[in-house]
Amino acid sequence: MENMVNVFIMGKKYSVPSELTIMDAMEYAGYQLVRGCGCRNGFCGACASVYRIKGDPELKVGLACQTKVEENMYVAQIPAFPVVKQTYDINDIRPTEQIMMQLYPEIYSCIGCNACTKSCPQSLNVMQYIAYAQRGEYAKCAEESFDCVMCGICSSRCPAQISHPQVALLARRLTGKYIAPRSEHLEKRVDEIKNGDYAEPMKELMAKPLDELKNMYNNREIEK
Amino acid sequence: MSDALYTNEMLESIKKVEASRPSRIGFEPRRMTADEKEALLAKFHPDYRKENFETLAMGPNKGERVPEELASLLQAHSRIKAKDVDLKNPDYDVDVLVIGGGGAGSSAAIMAHENGADVMIVTKLRHGDANTMMAEGGIQAADKENDSPMIHYVDALGGGHFKNVPELLYKLVTEGPGAVKWLNDLGVMFDKEADGTMITTHGGGTSRKRMHAAKDYSGAEIMRVLRDEVINRGIPVVDFTAAIELILDENGKAAGAVLKNMETGELLVARAKTVVIATGGAGRLHYQGFPTSNHYGATADGLVLAYRVGAPLLYAYTLQYHPTGVAFPAQIFGALVTEKVRSLGAMLINSEGEAFMHPLETRDVSAASIIRECNERGKGIQTQNGYGIWLDTPMIEAIHGAGTIEKRIPAMLRMFLKYGYDMREKPILVYPTLHYQNGGIKIGADGMSDVENLFVAGEAVGGIHGENRLMGNSLLDIIVFGRNAGINAAAKAKTIDKTGKLTLDHIKRFDEELKAAGIKTDKVSPQLLPRYTHGNPKYEAK
Numbered sequence: 001m002e003n004m005v006n007v008f009i010m011g012k013k014y015s016v017p018s019e020l021t022i023m024d025a026m027e028y029a030g031y032q033l034v035r036g037c038g039c040r041n042g043f044c045g046a047c048a049s050v051y052r053i054k055g056d057p058e059l060k061v062g063l064a065c066q067t068k069v070e071e072n073m074y075v076a077q078i079p080a081f082p083v084v085k086q087t088y089d090i091n092d093i094r095p096t097e098q099i100m101m102q103l104y105p106e107i108y109s110c111i112g113c114n115a116c117t118k119s120c121p122q123s124l125n126v127m128q129y130i131a132y133a134q135r136g137e138y139a140k141c142a143e144e145s146f147d148c149v150m151c152g153i154c155s156s157r158c159p160a161q162i163s164h165p166q167v168a169l170l171a172r173r174l175t176g177k178y179i180a181p182r183s184e185h186l187e188k189r190v191d192e193i194k195n196g197d198y199a200e201p202m203k204e205l206m207a208k209p210l211d212e213l214k215n216m217y218n219n220r221e222i223e224k
Numbered sequence: 225m226s227d228a229l230y231t232n233e234m235l236e237s238i239k240k241v242e243a244s245r246p247s248r249i250g251f252e253p254r255r256m257t258a259d260e261k262e263a264l265l266a267k268f269h270p271d272y273r274k275e276n277f278e279t280l281a282m283g284p285n286k287g288e289r290v291p292e293e294l295a296s297l298l299q300a301h302s303r304i305k306a307k308d309v310d311l312k313n314p315d316y317d318v319d320v321l322v323i324g325g326g327g328a329g330s331s332a333a334i335m336a337h338e339n340g341a342d343v344m345i346v347t348k349l350r351h352g353d354a355n356t357m358m359a360e361g362g363i364q365a366a367d368k369e370n371d372s373p374m375i376h377y378v379d380a381l382g383g384g385h386f387k388n389v390p391e392l393l394y395k396l397v398t399e400g401p402g403a404v405k406w407l408n409d410l411g412v413m414f415d416k417e418a419d420g421t422m423i424t425t426h427g428g429g430t431s432r433k434r435m436h437a438a439k440d441y442s443g444a445e446i447m448r449v450l451r452d453e454v455i456n457r458g459i460p461v462v463d464f465t466a467a468i469e470l471i472l473d474e475n476g477k478a479a480g481a482v483l484k485n486m487e488t489g490e491l492l493v494a495r496a497k498t499v500v501i502a503t504g505g506a507g508r509l510h511y512q513g514f515p516t517s518n519h520y521g522a523t524a525d526g527l528v529l530a531y532r533v534g535a536p537l538l539y540a541y542t543l544q545y546h547p548t549g550v551a552f553p554a555q556i557f558g559a560l561v562t563e564k565v566r567s568l569g570a571m572l573i574n575s576e577g578e579a580f581m582h583p584l585e586t587r588d589v590s591a592a593s594i595i596r597e598c599n600e601r602g603k604g605i606q607t608q609n610g611y612g613i614w615l616d617t618p619m620i621e622a623i624h625g626a627g628t629i630e631k632r633i634p635a636m637l638r639m640f641l642k643y644g645y646d647m648r649e650k651p652i653l654v655y656p657t658l659h660y661q662n663g664g665i666k667i668g669a670d671g672m673s674d675v676e677n678l679f680v681a682g683e684a685v686g687g688i689h690g691e692n693r694l695m696g697n698s699l700l701d702i703i704v705f706g707r708n709a710g711i712n713a714a715a716k717a718k719t720i721d722k723t724g725k726l727t728l729d730h731i732k733r734f735d736e737e738l739k740a741a742g743i744k745t746d747k748v749s750p751q752l753l754p755r756y757t758h759g760n761p762k763y764e765a766k
Contacts, residue, residue, distance in 0.1 A: 017758070017759070019554060019555065020555075020758060021555050024555075024756070024758050025758075027756045027757055027758055028757060028758040028759070028760045029760075030757070030760070030762075030763065032753070032755060033520075033753075034349075034464065034486050034487055034753070035464075035487070037349075037520050038349060038350065038353040038357070038519060038520055039353065039357055039358045039519040039520070040519065040520055040559075041358055041517070041519075041556075041559050041560065041639075042559075042635070042638070042639055042642075043357050043358050043441070043443075043444050043635070044350075044352065044353055044357045044358070044444075044519070046349070046350060046353060066556075066639070066642050067642075068555060068643075080350075085452075085455060087455060087456045087458070088456060089456065090410060090411055090453070090456070122638070123638075142413060146413070146438075146439065146441065146445075146634075147439075147441065147634055147635065147638070149444070150448065169448060169449075169452055172411065172413055172445075172448075172449075173410070173411030173449060173452065174411065175411070175413055176408065176410075176411035176412050176413040176414070176449070177408070177409060177410065177411040180413065180414075180416055180420070181416060181417075181418065181419060181420030182420045183367075183408065183414075183416065183420045183421065183422050184420060185367055185368060185369065185421060185422070186365075186367045186401055186404060186405055186408070186422060187405065189366070189367040189401040190367075190401045190402050190405050193373070193398055193399075193401060193402065194402075198372065198373050198374070198398060201372075201374055202373060202374060202377070202394060202398065205374050205377060205378070206377075206390055206394065210386060213378065213381060213382075213386065214258075214382070214386065216378050217378050217379075217381065217382030218258050218382070220375075220378060220379075220382075220431045221431065222431045223370065223426070223431060223432050223433055
């Protein structure tokens, strides 16, 4: 017999095998999930969950697909948390300090409580990346926030009402488009293709008989 | 964080892996010959297990074999009857209806919008809940000095067993650099050197290092940016709403879809001048009982919708089993371990500590080789769910230095660390997992299926990759063919002054065809979601 534990799913008690994740435990209990379930693999942020273990006041967080159940776990899901998402035309904005001030001025109300960092299921230093955003250091903000799955738990805990994942996304797009160095080899190749440089060689290649193509494939030189 | 729970057998085997490791650094195992690969695939690749396939008895691909789970959904009844909805008063009326909110659907919507179309996305889960989000390794594009679209073409053609549709593959390789530039200009953060040179690596079966990446969050980074762009443009996204039946006009052209709210069950009608199917793959159908690396909604819905209105499929018999799914621990069984782990130098090692194959053969060959090692040769390592093979991750830092794993594959490190396993110190156990639908709906170079005004993009398409896709050609295909479908669906919509009379007559016709073919089934499709109960006897007994 499997080792069973008691979990309280949104307050209701179920007995489930101890090796299951929160997500699997809900399904074991009989839920057909529609909300709160996405990639089941830790990448999409659909299954943000908050929980307490009986007797311990600490409020813990995790992704339901990546967190194992425990005895006397009280768990609730936050399948959608309303964050502020400002719209902008990426071609019209620039990585200036003012842009954050215009779009997400609430970041300057951060009181330094660090609740965001403590709540991040990806263990990101959320408060630090907000500090970088405040100073207009977008490349640093982008790097620090890169593994964000945009689950929104940080925003749910923030007394300053900051929408951290959206701030970070803006910083990353500014970094990718404007701050990171341009890739000249990429631009050159795109121009060559546009110029038709490969039209003829591609045509010749595609006209080759199958046996010749097979021969080319089986004897191609592989870069070390 | 939990504690690692290795079995004694695992610990003994790890010692052998560690003992042989120094001799493997700098050593490259031999690649298989064409004949060896062919023999291996025929004997061990799941696509060749005839007993798990069914021959279709009706429809556009009558007489062709497909996985039995897919056959039962293709040859099933609609979820609705024509009388269930009022086609005269559509709830939505747009130029372009995009079904699916992943990378392909979002790219299509952005380009349709860019080209002046009134476009809307419907998606059965959240916008961005898609395999795109989970693609870890990278995106191919021939943009380096020593590379060219021709070399990319030959790599993909050989990897696909020379079955790729030439005009689709041509598009993929010649528009690849443009697709990467488009993403870069939208603000996707690719890994680059200080001088701007893209950091590129090999994938299985590539002859040039053309795998561009954003750490091992490549797909997630692309999806986050595309989703943001869709929102910035004000493109409406109707989420938690599935397309459950296509609508045709009186001339048999696609003209919209019946939608179903996933939570309330409400039925809605969307009229559109053109429709783009971008519904993704089928991993959650668990062909042959395999676990999957796919997201929750990957149930081949688009193939079912298209088949019912008469659009033929291409190569629906061929699936991709990613060689390195997680075999252990059980909580992440079947999850993807990106090929980039092998690109960075980790080798596949059997229970005896032997490197039994070159780590970067194509995916079909690698998967078959792992299955052979476990099944025929008995050199797998037993786990709770079956067998696994070691992926010797500590080699990465032995080759590239400490810190490489955290820097280049942070998602992988985190996924295992959550359960107490540190891949920097000990190897991890892997086994093939159902990863990708190589086949799908047949399209032309314009992205349109054989049903007029019905376009298709992304994993739902068949033919681009032949019978086996190379790593990094899927993120590329969703962008190239997503953009293409969006542009052409918008252009086609402009030529249509007024959509004809909407009908669902095809439902009845299809039922009659089922009957004529002697198929008796009470199954309805598309499936929309899988159902899991994890061994609960209360549910599993039924």
